[in-house]
Amino acid sequence: MVVTYGLAYAFMRYTASIRITFIALLLTAVIVGCTESESSATVTPAPPQATALEAVELSKIAMSNLDSFSFQLTHDSGHTTLSGALELTRAGGLVTTNGLDLEAEANIGRAFVRVEAVVIDEQTWMTNPITGVWSEIPPEDSPFAFLDPVKMVADILGETSNPEYAPESSPVGEYRITGTIPAQSLATLVGSVDLNAAPAVILNFDASSNLLNRVEIRGTVQQEDEPGTIRIITLSEFDSNVSLEPPI
Numbered sequence: 001m002v003v004t005y006g007l008a009y010a011f012m013r014y015t016a017s018i019r020i021t022f023i024a025l026l027l028t029a030v031i032v033g034c035t036e037s038e039s040s041a042t043v044t045p046a047p048p049q050a051t052a053l054e055a056v057e058l059s060k061i062a063m064s065n066l067d068s069f070s071f072q073l074t075h076d077s078g079h080t081t082l083s084g085a086l087e088l089t090r091a092g093g094l095v096t097t098n099g100l101d102l103e104a105e106a107n108i109g110r111a112f113v114r115v116e117a118v119v120i121d122e123q124t125w126m127t128n129p130i131t132g133v134w135s136e137i138p139p140e141d142s143p144f145a146f147l148d149p150v151k152m153v154a155d156i157l158g159e160t161s162n163p164e165y166a167p168e169s170s171p172v173g174e175y176r177i178t179g180t181i182p183a184q185s186l187a188t189l190v191g192s193v194d195l196n197a198a199p200a201v202i203l204n205f206d207a208s209s210n211l212l213n214r215v216e217i218r219g220t221v222q223q224e225d226e227p228g229t230i231r232i233i234t235l236s237e238f239d240s241n242v243s244l245e246p247p248i
Contacts, residue, residue, distance in 0.1 A: 052163035052164050052165050052177050052179075053163050055163075055175070055177060055205065055210070056157055056160055056163050056177060056179075056203070057157075058210045059157055059203075059205050059210045059211065059212050060154065060157040060158060061210075062209060062210040062211050063153050063154070063157065063211060063212055064154065066211075066238055066239055067096065067097055067239055068094065068095060068096045068097070068237075068238070068239055068240055068242055069094075069095055069149075069235055069236070069237060069238045069239070069240075070092065070093065070094050070095070070235070070236050070237040070240075071092055071093070071095060071149050071233060071234065071235050071236075072090070072091075072092035072232075072233070072234045073088075073090065073091045073092060073189065073231060073232070073233055074089075074090050074231075074232045074234070075089055075090075075229070075230065075231055075232070076230035076231075076232060077226070077228050077229055077230045078225055078226050078228070078229030078230065078231075079107075080189075080190045080191075080221075080222065080231070081190075081192070081222055081224045082106065082143050082144075082190075082191055083143055083191070085108055085109070086106045086107075086108060086113075086143060087106055087107040087108070088104060088105070088106045088190075089105050089106060089107065090104065090105045091103070091104040091105070091144075091147075092104075092234075094237075094240075094242060094244070095149045095150060096242065096243065096244055098120055098121055098244065099118070099119040099120040099121060099244050100117075100118075100119050100147070100149065100244075101116075101117075101118050101244055102116065102117045102118070102119075102144060102147070103115070103116050103117075104116075104117075104144070113129040113130075114129070115127055115129050115143075116134075116247075117142060117144055118244060118245075118246065118247050119139070119142075120244050120246065122139065123136065123139075123246070124136065124137055124138070124139045124142050124145075125137070125246060125247050125248060126142060134247045134248045135248075136248070146187065146188060146191045147188065147189070148188040149188070149189070151188045152185075152186065152188040152189045152233075153212060153235070155181075155184075155185040155186075155188065156181060156185055156186070156201070156203075156212075156215060157203075157212065158185075159181050159182055159184075159185045160177075160179040160180070160181055160201060160203065161179055161180050161181065161182075161198075162179050162180060163177050163178070163179040163203075164177065164178055164179065165177055165178075166178050166202065170204070171204075173206065173207050173208065174204050174205060174206060174207055174213065175204075175205050175207050176202060176203065176204050176205075177202075177203045177205070178200070178201070178202050178203075179200070179201055179203070180198045180199065180200050180201065181198065181199065181201050181217075182195075182197075182198055183195065183196075183197035183198065183199060183220070183221045183222075186217070186221050189233070190221055190222060190231075192222060192223075193221055193222055194220055194221065194222055194223045194225070197219065197220040197221055197225075198219075199217050199218055199219035199220060199221055200217075200218045200219055201215060201216065201217055201218070202214075202215070202216040202218075203215055209238075211235070211238055212235055213234070213235055213236070214232070214233065214234050214235065215232070215233040215235075216230065216231075216232055217230070217231040217232075217233070218230050
């Protein structure tokens, strides 16, 4: 009986040792898997050898070679003030080498309006915000006469100060750079600006093409802005095979 009990006790200890080893291996596999999953959510800034300033310059070159792109301006907080008491909440459309096709949403007091505009070379057409009917107007009469998305992108990239790679993880296939810009860089986006303002920016770039995908602008740009105003510019559909046509 003593021998039998000893063998049983040894077997139980051996079995417990196997269980502990299995659990340890399982936990190790889980930890490694989580680490690999987390690392897949980040990318090394591209190109790895470039400083943040050099990366911004590379994007400026890449963006200047485009024939067309789409853009959207939205607001996470606040709005953009235009002439005629328009409070712009969203604007976007197609930009080509000879003009743009724009749709905008705004508030006039308590009234919500949607306006469309097409600019081709020196001609401008716009819808009546009440009837929706298209008519050709002198470019200087357009509330969006200042809008020039091509120059806006060039100014943002050309005037970003103190660029640094963002410390937080970037989406897969992108790299992110932070900095500040003078509000004047956004005059071709919002019109009137506070010349003393220098909002913070977060720039997202495609890691393979260096094209600018997204710009987040935090802080005062116009004198009417609240300090917590956040504007988002999204760029997409680069070099699509498109052309602008008169709406009427």
